[in-house]
Amino acid sequence: xxxxxxxSFLDTLDEQGQLxxxxxxxxxxxxxxxxANAVARMGDKAPALYFNNVKGFIDARIAMNVHGSWANHxxxxxxxxxxxxxxxxxxFIRRWAEFPVAPQWREDPPWAQNSMAGADVDxxxxxxxxxxxxxxxxxxxxxxxxxxxxxxxxxxxxxxNVGIYRIEVKGKARLALQPVPMHDIAQHLHKAExxxxxxxxxxxxxxxxxxxIVAATPMRYDENEYELAGALRGAPAPIAEAPLTGLPVxxxxxxxxxxxxxxxxxxxxxxFGEFTGHYSGGRRMTVIRVxxxxxxxxxxxxxxxxxxxxxxxxxxxxxxxxxxxxxxLRADFPEVRAVNAxxxxxxxxxxxxxxxxxxxxxxxxxxxxxxxxxxxxxxxVIVVDEDVDPFNLPQVMWALxxxxxxxxxxxxxxxxxxxxxxxxxxxxxxxxxxxxxxxAPAKPDHRGNYGNQVHDLPEAAxxxxxxxxxxxxx
Amino acid sequence: MTxxxxxxxxxxxxMLFTSPxxxxxxVLQCQQCLYCWRTSEPARRTDxxxxxxxxxxxxxxxxxxxxxxxxxxxxxxP
Numbered sequence: 001x002x003x004x005x006x007x008s009f010l011d012t013l014d015e016q017g018q019l020x021x022x023x024x025x026x027x028x029x030x031x032x033x034x035x036a037n038a039v040a041r042m043g044d045k046a047p048a049l050y051f052n053n054v055k056g057f058i059d060a061r062i063a064m065n066v067h068g069s070w071a072n073h074x075x076x077x078x079x080x081x082x083x084x085x086x087x088x089x090x091x092f093i094r095r096w097a098e099f100p101v102a103p104q105w106r107e108d109p110p111w112a113q114n115s116m117a118g119a120d121v122d123x124x125x126x127x128x129x130x131x132x133x134x135x136x137x138x139x140x141x142x143x144x145x146x147x148x149x150x151x152x153x154x155x156x157x158x159x160x161n162v163g164i165y166r167i168e169v170k171g172k173a174r175l176a177l178q179p180v181p182m183h184d185i186a187q188h189l190h191k192a193e194x195x196x197x198x199x200x201x202x203x204x205x206x207x208x209x210x211x212x213i214v215a216a217t218p219m220r221y222d223e224n225e226y227e228l229a230g231a232l233r234g235a236p237a238p239i240a241e242a243p244l245t246g247l248p249v250x251x252x253x254x255x256x257x258x259x260x261x262x263x264x265x266x267x268x269x270x271x272f273g274e275f276t277g278h279y280s281g282g283r284r285m286t287v288i289r290v291x292x293x294x295x296x297x298x299x300x301x302x303x304x305x306x307x308x309x310x311x312x313x314x315x316x317x318x319x320x321x322x323x324x325x326x327x328x329l330r331a332d333f334p335e336v337r338a339v340n341a342x343x344x345x346x347x348x349x350x351x352x353x354x355x356x357x358x359x360x361x362x363x364x365x366x367x368x369x370x371x372x373x374x375x376x377x378x379x380x381v382i383v384v385d386e387d388v389d390p391f392n393l394p395q396v397m398w399a400l401x402x403x404x405x406x407x408x409x410x411x412x413x414x415x416x417x418x419x420x421x422x423x424x425x426x427x428x429x430x431x432x433x434x435x436x437x438x439x440a441p442a443k444p445d446h447r448g449n450y451g452n453q454v455h456d457l458p459e460a461a462x463x464x465x466x467x468x469x470x471x472x473x474x
Numbered sequence: 475m476t477x478x479x480x481x482x483x484x485x486x487x488x489m490l491f492t493s494p495x496x497x498x499x500x501v502l503q504c505q506q507c508l509y510c511w512r513t514s515e516p517a518r519r520t521d522x523x524x525x526x527x528x529x530x531x532x533x534x535x536x537x538x539x540x541x542x543x544x545x546x547x548x549x550x551x552p
Contacts (some may be wrong), residue, residue, distance in 0.1 A: 138510030
């Protein structure tokens with residue numbers, strides 16, 4: 001049964017022992033962020049956190065780490081909480097095959113219960129905002145799904161976008177938003193600014209868990225995130241029309257903030273501790289004017305801590321980064337077996353492939369760089385043979401140890417695009433990219449001195465079953 | 475109101491919000507570098523003297539901060 005809102009998912013997390021309620025009084029800072037930082041260190045079964053007693057607030061409700069473990073990610077997809085990482089990604093691939101599933105317009109969204117508009121807008125009265133890391137320039141909203149349309153083609157629902165971007169709160173009705181040039185909302189803003197217009201946006205917070213997953217998925221520009229949500233949920237995603245902008249927003253959101261990104265205006269923003277595990281420096285960024293806030297009675301503020309990986313964001317953009325890259329590579333190279341782009345949103349990508357002939361793996365690696373996501377990420381691509389599971393890092397290290405000859409197997413492509421947050425670039429936004437061919441040479445490439453490979457004994461599989469049964473009896 | 479921004483040392487500070495429980499904390503904002511903090515945060519985030527050097531910001535850094543994303547030229551009108 002898919003979740004139509006955040007609250008029903010929190011109930012499931014609670015029932016499954018995946019929600020820790022912090023009922024003792026905590027300070028807004030540093031306690032909420034420090035607890036969410038710490039829970040990430042509990043590993044891949046870490047729970048979500050729920051705070052309802054935050055000092056100085058009368059009635060604050062803050063949910064953290066909702067997607068912050070493989071157990072929670074599995075439950076978000078309606079899978080058993082112990083489902084393994086690879087199994088979750090395989091299931092994601094199977095469900096993506098159902099894309100597109102049209103969304104369903106639904107009446108009476110709960111966020112229509114309350115609203116403030118114009119001069120009455122005060123975001124601080126709706127959200128118990130908290131600061132995350134020491135060097136952050138201010139209070140951020142970093143898990144909202146932001147909806148916008150292509151100003152040149154506003155009726156095209158494929159080109160509309162639902163994405164998660166970092167948003168700094170700079171006043172009661174004033175925000176900043178970071179549109180990385182590789183991301184779809186940057187294309188919308190670019191067109192609006194060329195036209196000399198503002199870009200209307202709807203910022204939706206506290207969504208059902210699949211909305212957050214699709215909003216963090218690097219889909220193609222003309223693919224509709226709600227149609228992917230329907231495929232992942234196994235049922236159409238419920239949406240409703242935002243009252244001021246008319247933008248299609250999730251029916252189940254806790255809060256819907258509407259306004260415009262002001263055209264052709266920039267203002268100092270940040271820094272902010274980013275998903276790269278580094279602060280991005282202060283930059284002059286876009287300014288949003290908030291014109292209306294609609295919100296559910298007693299809204300829950302869903303927030304996300306990010307810092308030194310892994311934290312919640314790494315789980316939120318793991319499977320959904322691997323799968324579109326896998327689909328896009330498979331379209332040209334059906335030999336591709338699996339793609340692991342779970343590390344830092346795919347700044348490193350590991351591809352497993354069969355090789356038809358010598359040099360094939362290098363060609364597959366180069367293709368990664370020209371996928372839509374690869375343009376902004378994929379600083380390093382490691383290509384391994386089909387007998388290596390790219391999710392099994394000891395196996396990947398074995399391939400690097402034995403199937404890569406530094407004399408021949410490193411391809412450096414100079415001056416390629418990368419997102420400006422990538423700290424290794426000398427000029428932000430431009431970096432050399434590296435393909436590491438860690439596949440064994442295929443004919444007519446006869447390099448190396450391989451001889452016969454050692455394989456598991458044919459009887460080992462039977463023994464594995466037998467040993468597991470024996471161990472289970474202890 | 476006056477005060478000192480922990481990050482850039484500017485002395486014009488604005489109050490953005492005060493705690494719903496009266497007198498517990500305020501959310502303040504520097505009007506030069508737009509740094510925003512809550513008065514109940516640790517000294518390393520709120521006190522100019524304790525604020526880490528690596529996070530400090532100067533007027534020159536604000537003025538020279540890169541524009542992200544860059545603003546495109548207006549389309550030519552027919």
